Amino acid sequence: MAENGQAKIIDGKKIAESIRAEVAEGVTALKAQTGKVPGLAVVIVGERKDSQTYVRMKRKACAEVGIASFDHDLPADTSEAEVLQVIQQLNDNPDVHGILVQLPLPAQINEQNILDAISIEKDVDGFHPMNIGRLCMKGRDPLSVPCTPKGCVELLVRSGITIAGKRAVVVGRSNIVGMPAALLLIGMNATVSIVHSRTDDPKSIVQQADIVIAAAGRAHLVKGDWLKPGAAVIDVGTNAVDDPTKKSGYRLVGDVDFEEAKKVAGHITPVPGGVGPMTIAMLLQNTLDSARRSAEAQA
């Protein structure tokens, strides 16, 4: 633990690299067995800079591990019906094993309608209500688990941190991170609390945690004195703050005050280089798993 007041830094970039290497091996093996490669469709609507950056990173990562990517870049004024049509076409395409619709979507498109339309088999984001529903239920495994929460747990496991019997606190209750992260941890026998924007005195609850997953989307919300000494801290935040010294004009900071927290925590993830790269690695893994299921179903 943090005997010297310096947490062990969990290197998400390095762990993600080794997962990507495992996925690349899996892709090669699947290709040798079936002659087929996994396919991932990435759909983006509009021109948000951050979304374009993430989508570019996802497509590049696919290419590196041998996953075929199917690109759909739709203009910002695309109607919901048109997006649904694209999804239907991808649902029907046997070479596509995963469909990711980059969020957030423009205002004229109802996110729920889109996520519900993706076939549960191809829902590699794990956002389909049926996948989330199964995640809630004992003995009912989802086909895909949401990538970011899965990446958080993978960081803990691969860093040798015990989850069963530990007290975990998730900061934030979003559909895509906080809530599924809490469900995953419960499934792994942690004792889990969720704190959120309406929680009275979140600090006193986070102070009890052996494991903290910070996913509130608020820069430096979690301070050093919120942490139990030795806690494992997984920081999901990617908040852009102005930084004139950077070429981009901004830098990314987490939901955790890293400089303070690293003096108290036992383990901590940096931002960038922590959870972010894991999200993409898990997406590749979910896509490979989906392609394997599809090959098994055909065999």
Ligand SMILES: Nc1nc(=O)c2c([nH]1)NC[C@@H]1CN(c3ccc(C(=O)N[C@@H](CCC(=O)O)C(=O)O)cc3)C=[N+]21
């Ligand atoms: N349908 C859908 N699925 C998603 O999984 C999804 C999404 N929509 N919308 C947006 C969020 C965000 N997201 C990230 C992926 C990688 C990094 C990542 O790799 N970040 C790098 C830094 C990148 C940089 O420097 O800009 C890091 O943390 O080291 C971050 C964030 C996936 N998302």
